[in-house]
Amino acid sequence: MSAIITDQFRILNANNFVESVENVNNSYYVFIGLPNPAGTSTLVGYGRSSDWNSSTPAPTDSFSYRSHTGDTMMFGKKISSANIRRIIRRVDWVSGSRYEIYRDDYSVEKPSPLTQANRLYDANYYVLNSDFKVYVCIDNGSTGANPLGNVSQDEPTFTDLEPSKAGNSGDGYLWKYLFTVSPSDIIKFDSTEFITVPNSWNSSQDSQIRSVRENGDSSVNQNQIKHVYIENAGSGYANGLSQEVDIIGDGEGAKARVDVVNGSITDVNVSAGGKGYSYGIVDLGTLSSGVSTSTGRAKLVPIIPPGLGHGSDVYTELGTDRVIVYARFDDSTKDFPIDTKFSQVGVVKNPTKVGTAVTYTDNTYSSLQAVKFDTVTGVPQVGEEIKQVLTVSPNVGKVSTGYIASYDSETKVLKYFRDRSLNFNRTSYDHTDYAGISTAGRIYQFESVVGANNIEGKSSFFAGAISREFSGITTNPTGNKLINLGVNFISGLSNSEINKGSGEIVYLDNRPLIVRNSRQKED
Incomplete structure (x- = not known):
């Protein structure tokens, strides 16, 4: 049995995602993670690869892979309704270029003539004009005899509600104005590939959007059909200009004025758009008495707009089946590691607050654990493995491990994460049994007690003494600058702000390793 996933299903998915983000009961976050995607051969097989940067692997859609992503997640920034938009391909208006007309019947059997x-x-x-106004092409001068139409010479700049020509060149184009991309969207979602489409089109009270939307409601305005395409001009028709005929079909009220010169139809203009059409037929009966054979019959095709009419629903009209999200990562909070590296970007829905089942709702979160040191010798390196030999029963002699996500030399705060590569077999890189698995296969927390051992780096050989007397969220390392650390510490240790693995990862992208510096921002 043959079946298709329709364009409207894709548009519905995009709509549902935007509406879900806008729902106050949900919390969506853009997150970054995986600061050591390549590393050494001992890490290959744990969601990483040895040639990650030169041949970045695609994410795997499995529960195991998503769990690993949760383990290596570092930081999240909440998505607000102001930071998400539906998008369409960017098509710029350029003088001397050809554009296609809107038609409701482009398909495999009837592809668009130009592209x-x-x-x-x-x-x-x-098209998008130079002032970031968006227009639909209603007519480009094309006919069955000239299927590609004319080149466009006049840039549309008007905001009239009805289709209009853009200038006096006579290029044959009629444009229908839809909307103007807002200045804030131009800055925030700057893209050479996409155009952002306003949110809440069907309910927006913006005066311009509302005017376009209401004008497009043919059930009220009876202005549905805007253009009739001359597929075949025919012959033998009654000569005359502006001869009004009916457009019949399953709607009502549409009419067109037909020009006939030397028996052939030279021009058709819609005089009344009508309403309720899913197809239309131009009734030329009053003009066809002189048509003697079927070969002389004209073929006029009324173009049916989407929905109620052009502008009534721009999501359907323009095909908004994709979404763009804006998130800025910067050093405005110590939650975000400014020196970090990352190679995964994703979106997670409704992570929960650590130690609870309550959805996390703050603007940002850190999913890293952290250690604050009193003293450090050497320089910790992002991505390296760290360890501490434990001294407290029943874990005496056992080893706590992790990977460095960031290190702030000013505050002496080291942030780290753990994943299964620390506990699996490091020869076969999988679940294979190995000597010492009873201890090395378990996760142990770092300890902050009197007599605790230093935390050490496996490759840099740094050594850090935990600041077990430090508790709180602020520190003043120089005595004259209070620094908010973003997370609360108890005896020099802090936990993740969300439960590991909580929430639904709905988007994930692997990228070549991105290395930041302290002044860098990601938009």
Whole structure:
């Protein structure tokens, strides 16, 4: 049995995602993670690869892979409704270029004439002008005899509600204004590939959006059909200009004025758009008395707009089947490791607050654990393995381990994470049994007690003494600057702010390793 996933299903998914983000009961976060994706051969097989940076692997959609992603997650930034938009391909208006008309019947059997697109949303039937206004092309002068249409010479700049020509060049184009990309969206979602589309189109009270939306409601305005395409001009029709005929079909009220010169139809203009059409037929009966053979019959195709009419629902009209999210990562909070490296970016829905089942709702979170040192010798390196030999019963002699995600030399705070590579067999890189598994296969927490051993680096050989007298969220290392550490410490140790593995990872992207510096921002 043949079946398809329709464009409207994809648009629905995008709509549902945006609406879910806007729902006050949900918390979505953009997160970064995996600061050591390549490392050494001992890490290969744990969601990493030895040639990660030169041949970055695609994420794997499995529970195991997502769990590993949760283990190596570092920092999250909440997505607000102001920071998410539906998007469409960017098609810029350029003088001398051709653009296709909107048609409701582009398909594999009837591809668009210029780009040969097999679906409407891949055709170049809309443009973004130099003022970031978006227009749909209603007419480009094309006919069955001139299927590619004319080149566009006049840039559309108007904001009239009805389709209009853009200038006096006579290029044959009619444009329908839809919306203007807001200045804040231009800055925030700056892209050479995509155009952002306003949120809440169907309910927005923005005066311009509301005017376009309400004008597009043909059930009220009876202005549904905007254009009739001349596929075949025919012959033998009654000569005359502006001869009004009905557009019949399953709707009502549409009419067109037809120009006939030397028996052939030279121009058709819609005089009344009507309402309720899913197809239309131009009734030329009053003009066809002189048509003697079927070969002389004209073929006029009324173009049916989406929904109620152009502008009534721009998500359907433009095919907003993708979404863009904006998040800025910077050093405005010590929650975010400014010296870190990362190679994964994702979106997680509704992580829970550590130690509870309550959805986390703060603007940012750290999913790293941390240690504050009194003294440090050597320089900890991001990505290296750390260890501490434990002294407290029943774990005397056992080893606590982790990987460094960041180290702040000013505050002497080291942030770390753990994943299964610390506990699995390090020869076969999997679940294979090995000598010492009873201890090395377990996770032990770092300890902060009198007489505790230093935490040491496996490759840099740094040594740090835990500041077991330090508790709180602020520190003043120089005596004249209070620093907010972003997370609360108890006896020099802090926990993740979310439960590991909590929430649904709904998007994940692997990238070549990104190395930051303290002044860098990611938008």
